[in-house]
Amino acid sequence: MKKLLFFAISLILYSNSAFTQSAKLDTQEAKALKEIWGKLGLVGREEWDFEKDPCGDLGHWKFHLICDCSFESNTTCRITEIIITSQNVSTSLPRDFTKLQYLQLLDLSRNYLKGTIPSEWATMRLSTLSLMGNRLSGLFPTALTRMTTLLDLRIEGNRFSGPIPKEIANLKILEKLDLSSNDFTGQLPAALAKLTNLITLRIRDNKFTGKIPNFISQWTQIERLHMQGCSFEGPIPSSISALTQLKDLRISDLEGEASTFPPLGKMLQLSILVLRNCLIDGQIPDYFRFMINLNTIDLSFNNLTGEIPSSFSQLDSAECIYLTKNNLTGPMPGWVISSAKNVDVSYNHFTWDASGPKRCEQRTINVVESYSSSTDKQNDIHPCLRKDFPCTKSNALLIRSLHINCGGEEVNINNTIKYEADTKRQGASTYYNGGNWAFSSTGNFLDDRHSDTYILSDTSNLHYISTSDTELYTTARRAAISLTYYGLCLVNGNYTVRLHFAEIAFTQYNSFNSLGKRVFDVYVQGELKLEDFDIVKAAGGTGRVVIKSYTVNVKNNTLKIQLYWAGKGTTGIPFRGSYGPIISAISVDPDFGTPNYGKGSEVGLIGGILGGLCFASVIIVILWRRGYIMSKKQYTETGEMSHTTSFS
Template identity: 45%
Template sequence: MRSAPDLSSDQDINQFLVILKAQNLPGTLPPELVKLPYLEQIDLTRNYLSGTIPQQWGSFTRLLNISLLGNRLTGSIPVELGNISTLKSLVLEFNMLSGSLPKELGNLINIERLLLTSNSFTGEVPEKFAELMTMKEFRIGDNNFSGKIPDFIKNWTKLERLAIQASGLNGPIPSQISVLENLIDLRISDLRGPEAKFPPIHNMTKMNNLILRSCNITGQLPNLEKMTNLETLYLTGNLLSGLVPGWILLKKHISIDLSYNNFSNRSLVCKSQDVNLFSASSKGSDTGDISCLRSSCPEIVDFLRINCGGPEVTINGNTYDDDTTEPVGASKFFKRRNWAYSSTGNFIDDGQTTDKYILENSSKLSMANPELYMNARLSPLSLTYYAFCLGTGTYKINLHFAEIKFTNDTTYSSLGRRVFDIYIQGELVEEDFNIADEAGGVGKELIKHYPAVVNNNTLEIRFYWAGKGTTSIPDRGVYGPLISAISVHPDSTNGSGVSVRVVVGIVAVGAFVLFLVLGILWWKGCLGQKSRMGQDLKGLDLQTGKFTLRQIRVATNNFDVSNKVGEGGFGSVYKGLLSDGTAIAVKQLSSKSKQGNREFLNEIGMISALQHPHLVKLYGCCIEGNQLLLVYEYMENNSLARALFGVEECQLKLDWTTRYKICVGIARGLTYLHEESRLKIVHRDIKATNVLLDKYLNPKISDFGLAKLDEEDNTHISTRIAGTYGYMAPEYAMRGYLTDKADVYSFGVVSLEIVSGRSNTSHRPKEEPFNLLDWAHLLKEEGNLIKLVDPMLGSDYSKEEAMVMIHVALLCTNVSSAARPTMSSIVSMLEGNIIVPDLVSDMSLLRDEMKAKELRKYYQSNEEINMSESTRRTMSMDGPWTATSSSAADLYPINPDSGLLENRF
């Protein structure tokens, strides 16, 4: 791999330039470049450089240009850069820089270009910048600045390009901007603050691109006909009112977007190719969104499926409509029988004469139904899908995403950030949504679920780019919302065509029956507990759906015994199939279950707020009568425990690559719980039985019934200690001291099980059980850790990866919780990004020679038995399936003496 070159040695005195663009160079910026006194340009655009900007660079005396666009640089801008009086261009866009802008940059008296977009800068723009009289281009979008747009920009009379999109600054746009008559490109968007009139810019006759989006601009649109060079005019998302001027509608060969305003025209031509007037009228106008998209409803339907940007495809018996048309112009509409879309904006910086609004996959896809993710529809600004023939009722919306443009490697193509907002029925449901972050990487499936109420047969789903994220990685013009597929189906049965008389009769009879039943239940004293359960459930901020008992009965064929895939102390688990073809697993809590109402509600509350590829998905719950039901996604390959050391006919022959993938996946899931989720959660019961495997053997953490919020100031458990023997961290088991490091300990135990193919705890009747962790420590002291590797693998595994996994496991199971690493560090160790620290030896086993001898005898004899059985093991992909968060050991006995393994405090 190439790295930043060593330029510290003496060079030819005529060396003026260092230009290494798009080379994917890793490493850091060399301070020693200052030893080249005649250097005039440093251009390291689009590489993979990290670290900080060297303060030593402030010693340059002839430098004209610094361009570090598209790297991984962190830290703040060194104040010393303000000493480079010769500097004309400073480009730091698309990095991870932070802090406030140093006022010393105001000393750059020759600066012409200062580009700082897409970092994390804070604070106000320094007043000292008013002295930058030579400024020609200034870009500060996608940052976290505060304060107002500074009035002193009026001093920059030579300014040609100004971009302040999603910068964090407040409006209004200062009126003094009118003196900047040399402006040819003005882009301001997503301003916070008060409403304001249209800025006085009519005299900017050189203007090519004028973009004032979502700036709280009110009043009428002024006459801009003097801007004869205008090519782009975007005023979308404001509060403009009055009539749309006639000169706008007559403009040709100019891309004009006036969508989402309050114009009063009642006869707008909403499908003009050059003028986008979608949703441009006030709500009282009779030319609304629907009139722009459809003429009538041929029939009322209760579902919608679109393969956005792709051809027609059938998944699990459900057909997704094709969506492959690429309209042109600023006003982009497309209409089908029951749905349509509107797309606004153009990719004006991509250098292409014709924009493409369908993205084709350029990454490796890791998902169950790749057909839905091979293509995606994207938009440079706003993309709105409409379903306009839906029956009245409540619907569940599934939005399918996968980031298919960026890469998952160590090149600059992996540094892109796509950020946008999502609205459903006009309500913001996701702000600063990042597909890759939510999915855990690029090329990975992400399905977001939302409820929606339809009252006028119309459903609106809008994706909006608010100016955030990168716009030039890997190429210019790569940004904006992206959607792979949409599916909509009813949450419950919608009624239609029933007469009022019938409805009144049904209500009357129903009310009588309801009162009768409630009276009987009250008389029998049965209402208290159910009432409390209902109140508790309402108190939860559920992010999932609620199923009716009727839906569950239909899905499971009335809980038919042939659909039962497991049974334990909590109750039963059934396989089911929803009306939309989704396979589910239904966990039915028994009234005699040891998992009581507290765990039931805890599991719903915890997992409903979590969405991650390595966490089992909770679709919803049902509480009716005496039924307590949880509905989960269906996992085809049961639990990791069953795959590794279940009954012989249920074991899977997991190769090394799969085992390593499973280990990394569990680590990523825990990293999300501990560090990335909005709720910081300690699982408390990580073990192989609570790791489920999907069709592709991807791991998903389950069983959140014992999970707790990670409260740094409240680490002592004053009630019961809950967990599983052999997996519980010692400080938690003995003292009730609970932090996320308890999960780290459990992960270490599970990692040893994965690498060895053995259960951690081995039950020996009437004798002290042996522990896999003890065996690992003994082998470490003997210098023979590789002996832990499952003999079933033979020689078909990576010794280097195996040793990394074992060392990480031992590091995780350190007796001292403080010495255990964080889960994010563990992921980095497993992926080879950081070195695994040295281990502290545990000499207690060697001092107990008798126990050490028994350990050797036990595991060596087991190894011989396992080797003799290896030829009989075959991969079983068609055994019983389950997707329950309950412990899989309750569903499938691991061995006749598994009681100790599953014994809980």
């Protein structure tokens, strides 16, 4: 029986091969393909002989070209799919694609294409079109609104601008729409409500305005909804409760009006939930116990109050839980401290009990600054757990300068300034103490097909950097959501803080890799210093250095530098999961001549001076009594003698 089955399968494969080898690509399509190849500048790049049939000799075809050879009794082939990705094609889009009448899938993502979409493309009967990661520009192309056969449209990571036209309602059967990382403006048009077959909608990183519309309730089939980094106004509408098929919901960085937690209780299929910085007040609902598929939950940077629901301890499938920077209170649950998951409950207001953590470094658990400064038994709490976060060393010797090579090995600049090594690689939910400094890292890189990378390294992209400084910029520390550096045990006073940046993940050259855009915010001592900071824009290119300097007053012996990703910038160049703030180095130098030691140090200094004076007085008395120090009479006589002798 097995031999017979094997023979049948072999016969089918042989028959298909025979049909493919005997069938030829339609003459007109072969001619059109050659014209397209020439206009895209691909002639000469490949060893493919245009005299050969691309549908009959796919083994030598380095790009994906798929044909349907069932035409005219299996003698004629038609091109149905073309995929040309990551080839840095830098031309305009050829009109000649319209000559391929049976083309259904066209993927030209991650190239360097310019211009806009030709109006002639409106006649194409594509089901899938991906132009992600190019330089295409202009208003939303009208040709796209006339491609009524489209099921999947992706124009993420381009330079399209203006409002979304109401004609988008023509795409009634559209299932996937990705408009992320463009410059679209205005409110979301009501016409989007007509797209009731949507399964995926990604509109993050644009310049949309207004509230998240109530008509989102019409997308009852949607499974993936991303609305990050667009400055939409809150609150999240209650109509979102109708989206019961959602598996991946990401909304972040809303403006305006606060609200209580949105009604998500019926979204039992959720795997990823991000409601970060969404102005959410009140307590966390208890319905999470029913979301058995949750893998990642991010409720950070809100104003959530009360205790962490006990239902969170039952999220067995959850690998990452981020409750960073809220106003959560009550005792910290025991499951948090003992968890093997990535759990970040830092920057909250828990009350201390005997079962609380005794230190901040807790494997994959981040609890830094997690306890209220007014909580009882402050002496039992490790200083780094307290909200006021004083110097973490008892009887510490205070320092007056600090230099960190973020993400790199120790570096000596001109043998005068030593930048300390910072090479710890964990970071999804991490607090690390390096001695006189520490860092807190929050977040994993969603959609990253590679392993999460929290340290970037590259030496090939650096330009215009003096030889003595280059080593500082070959590495950088990265975080997915938030990265905070602390300077610990600093003498109180004014300092010059320099933050060193260089973009080393993107290239300078004319390729799709140069189209990546990294945008984040920078806070120093809690004050916003840089909003929507783009290293490449500030430095004038990739691999170039930009240093931001600030005069900062240090109190309580602690300096705090925070970098925060607000959902803006590209996330798919050079590959999915490429985003988040980075920093190359930090230097902190005093602006004072005489240090301000702070209240505690002043007491010690005064005590030391008084003790020294007392000791000196005792020594003087002993020496005087033993005759080593002259009396007033002896001094007068000797002085007069000396005076006479000196003028004799």
